[in-house]
Amino acid sequence: MELRHLRYFVAVAEEGSLTLAAEKRLHTAQPSLSRQIRDLEYEVGVPLMNRSVHGIELTPAGKVFLDHARLALAQAEAAVEAARRVAKPLKPVFAVGFLSGQEVNWLAKTTCILADELRNIAMTISSEHSPDLAQLLATGKLDIALMRAEPNWPELSYITVAREPFVVIMPSDHRLAAHASVDVRELDGELFIGGSNIAGPMRAAIENYLAANGLNIEPAHRVHNLTMAMSLIASTRAVALLPAYAENFLPWSVTSRPLTGEAPTIDLVIGYNRTNTSPTLALFLSRVDQLSP
Incomplete structure (x- = not known):
């Protein structure tokens, strides 16, 4: 074999x-x-x-x-x-990954933690979907990643750094945009954008929240990234539930509103491989509490 x-x-x-x-x-x-x-x-x-x-x-x-x-x-x-890292022992590389879009909120904080080390290391940045980040961590191509916790990777550990509430995303001139907040039951009957299997943790959080409120909404489309979601919301006049960081990427034609009552949340975590012996990783993990808001 x-x-x-x-x-x-x-x-x-x-x-x-x-x-x-x-x-x-x-x-x-x-x-x-x-x-x-x-x-x-x-x-x-x-x-x-x-x-x-x-x-x-x-x-x-x-x-x-x-x-x-x-x-x-x-x-x-x-x-x-x-083997490649050992063969090229120049500046140690510290490879950081972000769930696509999260670098807007977290890159500066991440860099600040290692400010006194940046002259001695080569820090690289990448932006990927969470399942891809998990694979890159498992294969040693990333040292840390800000991501969703992904199942089926037993060698990875996670530290929660934020719990992001979901918000309602809709066209700017949608009838619900006139409300200060939106009752999730108002979404029943609306064209709905859901998460794909690639966005597994997000999809599960949304579906559990809808079910807890007695709603069985079948998405008209399923997406796995913010760009696709914004495009479909604007072009089809659909609505979606997305983590609040999506508000950083709203075009003029799309807006957001908080949910009425207690909104569901999804964890943003620092993922790392427990077998990684990088001294920079150990230093970062010792200071990871500085990431918390």
């Missing part, structure tokens, strides 16, 4: 299709990919996938194998990254 077999399997499992995995992720021919998956199943000794006209579905064995395959790939990438 080779690492490429694991990469191919993970790509097919995540895309749910041999064709999509071959074209979008692996840039290879589908017949070749199919042979690689069959070779992997032969090596493992059990079927890992069921194939049908509707796509690929993992067997129970395949679901278990997927978790271990992801971990094995993450460990292999971490080993490569660690």
